[in-house]
Amino acid sequence: MTKSSRFAERNGDNRKDDKAMKEKKAAAAPPNKLEKKPSVDINESAEAFIQKFRHQLLLQRLESIENYEQMLARGL
Structure with a gap:
């Protein structure tokens, strides 16, 4: 060469x-039709994951506030 x-x-x-x-x-x-279906499923599962994650953050925040209030009630 x-x-x-x-x-x-x-x-x-x-x-x-x-x-x-x-x-x-x-x-x-x-074909493009097959590619569009999985992306919709991926979007739905991503949205579900994000929603679950935000809910878990909310629960952790509430639990943290509750623990803080219990600590204040004990006088620490």
Whole structure:
């Protein structure tokens, strides 16, 4: 392989190969409809996770306040 052929490969002068590779990728790619369903499921599960996390933070905050009030009631 010569220096000029390597330069040509890096700069996209072999357009026939690029076109063939793009066609192969397009043929192997699944339809877009299948990609949209998992993203909806991922969004729903992410929202559920965030909601659960915020609820847990709220419970921890309330528990911390309760412990603080008990400590004050004991006179510490």
